[in-house]
Amino acid sequence: MTKTLLLVDDQADMRAAIAQWFNLADFDVIETKSGHDALGHLNPDFPGVLLSDVRMPGMDGLDLLRQAQTIDRDIPVVLMTGHGDVPMAVEAMRLGAYDFLEKPFEPQSLIDVVKRAQEKRTLVLSNRTLRARLSDSSDIDRRLIGNSPVMQRLKEEILDFAQTDASVLISGETGTGKELVARSLHDFGRRTDGPFIAINCPAVPETMFEAELFGHAAGAYTGATQAREGWIEAADKGVLFLDELSSLPLHLQPKLLRVLQEREISRLGSSSIRSVDFRAIAATNADLVQASEDRTFREDLLYRLNTIEIHVPPLREREQDAILLFETFCQRFAELQGLNSCLPSPEDAAFILSCDWPGNVRQLRNVAERFTLRNQKRPVSVADVMNKPDMSQPATGPLKALVETYESQLIRQALKRHSGNMTDVMADLDLPRRTLNEKMSRYGIERSDYL
Known part of the structure; x- marks a missing residue:
């Protein structure tokens, strides 16, 4: 330094x-x-x-x-x-x-x-x-919230890989934010001005998948009165994102493989060939290597899509980000709904750190939104929102990290109670001015946020 x-x-x-x-x-x-x-x-x-x-x-x-x-x-x-x-x-x-x-x-x-x-x-x-x-809405730190080492590595990978057109396979558990990673690859890449076409594979009926993916000509089937472009054509000059790729019907996998190889499509019911220029990004929470061994997923399609592999870590592997995520979700939801903003107490913070969060960031966000709603009339703990006693699972993790989290929350709560009045905060916490200033600097706490 x-x-x-x-x-x-x-x-x-x-x-x-x-x-x-x-x-x-x-x-x-x-x-x-x-x-x-x-x-x-x-x-x-x-x-x-x-x-x-x-x-x-x-x-x-x-x-x-x-x-x-x-x-x-x-x-x-x-x-x-x-x-x-x-x-x-x-x-x-x-x-x-x-x-x-x-x-x-x-x-x-x-x-x-x-x-x-x-x-x-x-x-x-x-x-x-x-x-x-x-403060820059396009900055990756605002998109992907977290300062843990695994999140820092993930952000670096995204910024590095965004500048290429290579196919990407994003793996991770449900609720970790795989689509958010895919959108970041699009927004920070050379195709940012092109479309981002996202397809949730499990949500598409198998009988409609081919027509939706490749488009169809007029009269291709009963009810197809007009020609229609498919998702692949719509992604021209942009990104095609296939979410939960393991649900892609097996009989369509060779056709998708051909499109990825040739960058050409033919609409259903048409013999004309159309060139397409897109970047393929896929996401899965399944083990596609095992699926290819079980012959439920084509091995050659897997190798075509996983030129670059990105793994999105579950929340339990980045638990130090949980408090920052929770507070951010609370504030964003309150602003969006016009509600009073509320922050978790030190006890809430300890409880948040003690949870495994099997639903990952998606579950954490849902709890944060319910916590904000429930706290509009009377104080409610995070444990109450989740219908769990807050002492049934003691906080775990490095003692230093837990103490710092608790100390940071105490200072934030005191600033909120006293609307940023430093004299009252010093008296409340029994801290001299210099010590309080040093701790606020260490934890990145700004008095102006509480005025």
Whole structure:
């Protein structure tokens, strides 16, 4: 992690001594002799800490602090002076200084303060980057919610594979979001301006499958009064998504294989050949390798479709994402329905982490929506919504993760109770301001979200 210190002091010998201390502590030090010079190095993306003397000719440290606040209120400013007094310290902290030190001070004490300020700045910039990405509706982090390692790998795979036209087979349990992955491959790929045609194979009657898939000419069968294009033609220049591919009728599999090989179709009842240009994406919750061995699925079709394989992990393998998903579903549903938003309590969070979620993200979303509806009139727990006692399944997982989840939820609930009033939150949680700020930065909690 890069550590940057912008040092401001009009005394050359003091500036040189402090710069040496911080160079030995692996900081990149920018030395300036006045506040005006320092302002030229500050911008909203400044990655480090501003350390300034207070008593300087021209612009003093308090004026520099005020100017820095107008550039970016989250830049940590540490002030030092040999003439400090209590009113000055109070004024500095009121203006938003990160800390205030009176000379003489131990070098290590100053370094420790600046290191903590640097950690805060790094977290602030990281959270800003994440929020900027989430605010873009086309960004993959808004589409696929989760920060667990398996989800990060999944997102990387999608962005890598989206730029090709190779066929993709998406595997995963029911409710994991396989269609969402398919749509992301379309939306982030070179065919984003083309159609996305999704076919739910189990929902199509077998007798109608061929006509729906390939289209038909007028008079091809009783009732076919007009010619009609099929789903494959409709997917021209775009993506054809075959969901639950294992349900594709066996007698149609050779015909689909031929289309994939030749990129040509013939409508039912017609002898004319039509060229089609599409990307094939299929999804399944079944073991197609086993199905091909059982001769219920063609092996050559499997190999044609699984040029690229993507596995969508079940929720139990990414349990640390469950709270973030649940809160997101609650907020989105409340906004969509015009309801009051409600967040799970720390006890709710522990219960959510304890569940196996056999229905995966789909089940979690349904519970989150019911939780939001049920909490409009009186408080109801997630366990009540699921008709389960919340103590029957104790929370499991790494102790550190459970403690952090509980602590984060306590802070969020306190902010919500007090509408973002930090003084009341500090009193409620019995925390000093600096400790509360550090924890909020660590967990990516923004006070503005609760005002």
